[in-house]
Amino acid sequence: MRPSFIFSSLLLFASPALAASAADWSTRQIYQLVTDRFATSNNSATTCDTSLRTYCGGSWKGIINHLDYIQGMGFDAVWISPVVKNVDATPYGDGYHGYWSEDINTISSRYGSTDDLKALSNALHERGMYLMIDIVINHFAGIPTNTTTSPSNQFTFDYSRFNPFNMADDFHAQCFINDYTNQTDVEQCWLGDEKLPLPDLNTEDDAVVSALSSWIGDLVKAYAVDGVRIDTVKHIRHDFWSAFTKSAGVWTLGEVLTDNATYSAQYIGAVDAVLDYPSWYNLLDAFGTSTGNLSALTLNPSPAALASKSSPTSLTGVFLENHDQPRFASHTSDVALIKNAMSWVFVGDGVPIMYYGQEQGYAGGADPANREALWLSGYETNKPLVLYASKLTSARKLAIAANKTFISTPASWINQSDPSTIALSKPPLLSLFTNVGSNATSQPTWSIPAGLYEANTTLVDVVSCTRLVVGEDGVNVTAMEGLPKVMIPASMLKKDGGACPALAIKQSGATRRSVVGVLSVVSAVWSVVTLV
Ligand SMILES: *[C@@H]1O[C@H](CO)[C@@H](O)[C@H](O)[C@H]1NC(C)=O
Ligand SMILES: *[C@@H]1O[C@H](CO)[C@@H](O)[C@H](O)[C@H]1NC(C)=O
Ligand SMILES: *[C@@H]1O[C@H](CO)[C@@H](O)[C@H](O)[C@H]1NC(C)=O
Ligand SMILES: *[C@@H]1O[C@H](CO)[C@@H](O)[C@H](O)[C@H]1NC(C)=O
Numbered sequence: 001m002r003p004s005f006i007f008s009s010l011l012l013f014a015s016p017a018l019a020a021s022a023a024d025w026s027t028r029q030i031y032q033l034v035t036d037r038f039a040t041s042n043n044s045a046t047t048c049d050t051s052l053r054t055y056c057g058g059s060w061k062g063i064i065n066h067l068d069y070i071q072g073m074g075f076d077a078v079w080i081s082p083v084v085k086n087v088d089a090t091p092y093g094d095g096y097h098g099y100w101s102e103d104i105n106t107i108s109s110r111y112g113s114t115d116d117l118k119a120l121s122n123a124l125h126e127r128g129m130y131l132m133i134d135i136v137i138n139h140f141a142g143i144p145t146n147t148t149t150s151p152s153n154q155f156t157f158d159y160s161r162f163n164p165f166n167m168a169d170d171f172h173a174q175c176f177i178n179d180y181t182n183q184t185d186v187e188q189c190w191l192g193d194e195k196l197p198l199p200d201l202n203t204e205d206d207a208v209v210s211a212l213s214s215w216i217g218d219l220v221k222a223y224a225v226d227g228v229r230i231d232t233v234k235h236i237r238h239d240f241w242s243a244f245t246k247s248a249g250v251w252t253l254g255e256v257l258t259d260n261a262t263y264s265a266q267y268i269g270a271v272d273a274v275l276d277y278p279s280w281y282n283l284l285d286a287f288g289t290s291t292g293n294l295s296a297l298t299l300n301p302s303p304a305a306l307a308s309k310s311s312p313t314s315l316t317g318v319f320l321e322n323h324d325q326p327r328f329a330s331h332t333s334d335v336a337l338i339k340n341a342m343s344w345v346f347v348g349d350g351v352p353i354m355y356y357g358q359e360q361g362y363a364g365g366a367d368p369a370n371r372e373a374l375w376l377s378g379y380e381t382n383k384p385l386v387l388y389a390s391k392l393t394s395a396r397k398l399a400i401a402a403n404k405t406f407i408s409t410p411a412s413w414i415n416q417s418d419p420s421t422i423a424l425s426k427p428p429l430l431s432l433f434t435n436v437g438s439n440a441t442s443q444p445t446w447s448i449p450a451g452l453y454e455a456n457t458t459l460v461d462v463v464s465c466t467r468l469v470v471g472e473d474g475v476n477v478t479a480m481e482g483l484p485k486v487m488i489p490a491s492m493l494k495k496d497g498g499a500c501p502a503l504a505i506k507q508s509g510a511t512r513r514s515v516v517g518v519l520s521v522v523s524a525v526w527s528v529v530t531l532v
């Protein structure tokens with residue numbers, strides 16, 4: 001292994017990140033993108049046939065040019081796909097997605113230069129936004145040089161193509177995972193197959209562990225990274241993670257692909273947070289069809305609930321789509337179900353994450369179809385789901401601003417008698433969901449008991465931008481066209497008409513708004529100052 005790290009030897013410096021913590025991330029809302037598919041540098045709308053599994057030409061400059069689009073929807077953090085050099089021209093195409101590391105000390109020139117990546121980091125920080133980088137350290141990827149596996153059952157592998165781990169000893173002995181219930185097998189055998197094995201780093205080896213530790217520290221510093229999304233966390237021994245997370249020095253969000261919340265929860269605290277895959281499975285069960293099972297969401301605790309740590313909101317990243325799973329709209333085209341499922345991501349515990357393209361109505365199925373080029377959409381901002389995403393980010397921000405304990409207090413379910421409805425309270429937000437779909441012959445009703453809001457409180461549903469008043473005995477709310485309702489007290493719209501500008505009440509408390517304005521100017525100046 002060559003312990004050489006190139007990141008620090010570069011000319012342009014990214015503005016130092018003030019090591020973003022779990023608390024800093026807890027109020028954020030993340031937009032996830034695949035760099036190769038998000039935007040080209042020159043804005044050319046080149047064709048992109050996802051089935052070819054090759055590069056389509058997206059770049060970090062392209063992202064910089066479209067930050068208005070992302071920020072305009074209310075997102076204040078961007079998760080980009082892995083940035084290091086990948087193996088290309090494999091039997092499964094190129095490493096355009098970034099998950100096939102070949103050389104983790106070299107930034108992939110496919111997406112631009114190291115300076116471009118620093119410029120992206122700076123551009124985000126100037127807007128007060130965060131940069132999250134995706135990393136893969138469980139394995140590398142390489143094409144075997146000789147696939148004749150007899151007599152030793154081992155194919156030949158050219159480890160010298162890898163950097164810095166370039167010897168067989170840096171990796172676990174060859175074996176493909178065949179028993180997912182055997183944790184040793186999961187951790188020490190290989191992912192991939194004989195056409196494209198993913199050699200599994202020997203993370204039991206001290207030299208490998210220490211090289212990975214320095215590597216992540218250097219990467220985070222060189223690009224002023226605010227958070228790290230970590231691939232395949234369950235494939236590395238549990239006690240590896242806390243030291244690695246410490247070396248990263250910023251919030252770490254791990255992928256633990258499982259529908260088992262207890263299993264997932266074990267990794268919270270090893271890495272800072274996990275992607276909430278267990279709830280994602282429940283979300284599909286609940287809203288994937290109009291006969292789905294809403295109890296799957298209400299009865300199964302999330303990994304954050306099981307981890308019993310203090311701040312549930314920053315313990316998981318909550319999502320409806322990602323680069324590994326068929327898009328939600330490939331399961332159902334019913335816009336009512338789509339809007340219900342989308343809403344769930346933004347109104348509960350956990351940091352909301354939206355995968356690029358969902359807002360444009362993309363409906364790609366399994367990988368590679370779910371990695372469409374966003375430029376083919378024209379980045380239109382008047383599309384229904386772009387507007388819808390903006391409403392949801394806005395409602396969450398209003399709730400955070402209005403209640404100091406919004407983040408730290410877990411959401412709770414309000415029991416409903418109609419099995420086609422559920423209701424989630426996270427004060428001051430109240431979210432009502434149904435899976436009857438948009439063509440239901442009769443609309444369900446939610447019962448909101450007294451006590452949740454003071455009698456006579458006017459609530460606004462940001463989905464329909466309509467008002468309703470809570471009575472002495474609570475209130476019954478009837479659905480419209482199978483759509484969900486995301487409600488906040490109307491008084492909170494005064495601070496920012498964002499979710500429903502038309503309903504914003506002309507306020508007397510203008511001074512308060514200008515104080516907020518001054519604060520954001522101050523923080524913008526602060527991020528410019530930190531550039532020097
Ligand atoms: C624009 O960028 C694309 C993708 O990187 C490239 O294929 C194309 O040649 C460029 N077009 C121009 C006019 O520079
Ligand atoms: C491939 O590996 C097999 C088994 O180890 C060996 O017998 C054979 O000579 C190798 N072929 C080449 C071209 O290296
Ligand atoms: C679990 O997997 C490891 C590694 O493949 C293997 O050595 C071990 O025998 C397996 N244990 C059981 C109980 O199957
Ligand atoms: C879920 O994970 C826990 C912890 O690993 C394990 O004890 C339990 O058996 C798993 N449950 C199922 C249904 O696999």
Ligand SMILES: *[C@@H]1O[C@H](CO)[C@@H](O)[C@H](O)[C@H]1NC(C)=O
Pocket residue numbers: 293294295296299300
């Ligand atoms: C719905 O989900 C709950 C919770 O997981 C489960 O107990 C119940 O059996 C499911 N109902 C159906 C019809 O699948």
Ligand SMILES: *[C@@H]1O[C@H](CO)[C@@H](O)[C@H](O)[C@H]1NC(C)=O
Pocket residue numbers: 333334335437438439
């Ligand atoms: C709802 O009904 C209309 C008219 O029959 C039909 O075109 C549409 O596809 C239906 N939508 C769903 C989601 O079933």
Ligand SMILES: *[C@@H]1O[C@H](CO)[C@@H](O)[C@H](O)[C@H]1NC(C)=O
Pocket residue numbers: 415
């Ligand atoms: C809500 O439903 C759950 C599960 O059925 C039950 O345990 C709980 O007591 C109910 N809560 C109220 C306030 O009715």
Ligand SMILES: *[C@@H]1O[C@H](CO)[C@@H](O)[C@H](O)[C@H]1NC(C)=O
Pocket residue numbers: 402403404405406409426427428429
């Ligand atoms: C703020 O959140 C706490 C905890 O959920 C809740 O008790 C309180 O009523 C909320 N306040 C407002 C104004 O929503």
Ligand SMILES: *[C@@H]1O[C@H](CO)[C@@H](O)[C@H](O)[C@H]1NC(C)=O
Pocket residue numbers: 454455456
């Ligand atoms: C709500 O409004 C009614 C009618 O104006 C009034 O009688 C009642 O006192 C109010 N209740 C509260 C809690 O403000």
Ligand SMILES: *[C@@H]1O[C@H](CO)[C@@H](O)[C@H](O)[C@H]1NC(C)=O
Pocket residue numbers: 447471473474475476
């Ligand atoms: C809501 O509807 C139920 C059932 O019809 C009724 O018993 C209850 O009084 C209603 N609550 C309110 C606040 O109107």
